[in-house]
Amino acid sequence: MPTSSREGGRRSPAAISVQGLRKSYGEKTVLDGIDLHIPEGTVFALLGPNGAGKTTTVEILATLVRADDGRASVGGHDLAADPAGVRSVIGVTGQFAAVDELLTVQENLILMADLHHLGREEGRRRAAELLDRFELTEAAAQPGTALSGGMRRKADLAMTLMGDPRVIFLDEPTTGLDPRSRRTMWEIIRRLVDDQGVTILLTTQYLDEADELADRIAVLDGGKLVAEGTAEELKRRIPGGHIRVRFAEPEQLAAAVQVFEVAEADQESLTLHVPSDGSLPMLRSVIDLLDAASIEAAELSVHTPDLDDVFLALTGSSRRQADATTQLENVR
Numbered sequence: 001m002p003t004s005s006r007e008g009g010r011r012s013p014a015a016i017s018v019q020g021l022r023k024s025y026g027e028k029t030v031l032d033g034i035d036l037h038i039p040e041g042t043v044f045a046l047l048g049p050n051g052a053g054k055t056t057t058v059e060i061l062a063t064l065v066r067a068d069d070g071r072a073s074v075g076g077h078d079l080a081a082d083p084a085g086v087r088s089v090i091g092v093t094g095q096f097a098a099v100d101e102l103l104t105v106q107e108n109l110i111l112m113a114d115l116h117h118l119g120r121e122e123g124r125r126r127a128a129e130l131l132d133r134f135e136l137t138e139a140a141a142q143p144g145t146a147l148s149g150g151m152r153r154k155a156d157l158a159m160t161l162m163g164d165p166r167v168i169f170l171d172e173p174t175t176g177l178d179p180r181s182r183r184t185m186w187e188i189i190r191r192l193v194d195d196q197g198v199t200i201l202l203t204t205q206y207l208d209e210a211d212e213l214a215d216r217i218a219v220l221d222g223g224k225l226v227a228e229g230t231a232e233e234l235k236r237r238i239p240g241g242h243i244r245v246r247f248a249e250p251e252q253l254a255a256a257v258q259v260f261e262v263a264e265a266d267q268e269s270l271t272l273h274v275p276s277d278g279s280l281p282m283l284r285s286v287i288d289l290l291d292a293a294s295i296e297a298a299e300l301s302v303h304t305p306d307l308d309d310v311f312l313a314l315t316g317s318s319r320r321q322a323d324a325t326t327q328l329e330n331v332r
């Protein structure tokens with residue numbers, strides 16, 4: 001089924017399609033019916049807390065672990081009927097880098113070239129190109145043991161790219177990296193998608209990573225997808241946002257407090273925070289209510305929640321969500 005790759009962009013077929021994926025280990029249900037549709041040439045983030053089932057999802061889609069139930073296709077190859085076909089189009093980099101400690105970075109790359117039967121000349125050419133692209137040329141002669149965490153991740157991804165994969169699974173690609181190395185990784189990942197049109201499924205516990213990189217995000221919690229959408233859609237979906245109304249006079253604020261019973265007033269800054277889902281109708285109703293009561297506002301701004309609010313609201317903290325939703329209903 002074709003799907004738009006970006007909002008307003010060209011339509012492209014799914015690189016990864018998953019229906020009803022289930023997996024249990026003994027009594028424990030790890031994946032409880034997962035559906036995914038990831039268009040070609042996009043970055044999709046699977047976001048979730050520890051133990052949510054992110055790695056298990058990747059392991060199944062990468063043919064490393066067998067699902068108990070459900071269907072999936074990767075790069076047009078059915079996971080159950082054609083696992084070799086799936087393996088021919090994917091690359092996987094895990095939380096534990098595959099770089100051989102005793103070989104140099106260049107030797108690691110050549111080893112991958114040999115595994116992909118690229119031939120001596122082509123293998124060396126590709127290794128040099130990847131070393132250059134990942135700014136690893138100077139580290140080419142260093143053994144794996146001498147690499148920093150950031151360099152190791154880059155070398156690992158470079159090794160994955162030796163196979164020229166169309167679909168790449170990145171399992172927590174920046175866990176443990178310092179902020180500068182994380183930024184470098186993000187740039188590399190984004191360029192892979194923009195320049196080469198590969199599809200990336202990344203798992204992460206970092207909200208800023210999903211926000212920065214992903215075209216779409218699915219939030220996984222306890223083996224279930226609890227939400228899916230763009231970062232903006234997810235932020236809009238949950239309460240936590242508000243409309244901030246500032247007044248010039250304390251009397252105006254006092255009058256507004258009578259109108260918006262559930263709003264929080266700050267006497268010092270003469271502002272009122274009205275809970276809001278960030279939608280236009282909500283904003284209009286606030287303005288209408290102020291107008292109807294003949295209260296003049298000096299300034300009005302809309303604040304939407306960040307992904308942190310989304311994560312907290314959707315993964316385990318249902319009480320908080322319920323409270324905020326009730327507030328919203330009251331304002332309407």
Ligand SMILES: Nc1ncnc2c1ncn2[C@@H]1O[C@H](COP(=O)(O)OP(=O)(O)OP(=O)(O)O)[C@@H](O)[C@H]1O
Pocket residue numbers: 025030048049050051052053054055056057205
């Ligand atoms: N081989 C296994 N045998 C038994 N239980 C397993 C196995 N692999 C994973 N699990 C369990 O499945 C659950 C999900 O694990 P998974 O590694 O997929 O989560 P995750 O979302 O990737 O977490 P993390 O962010 O900690 O890597 C966990 O409770 C884990 O203990």
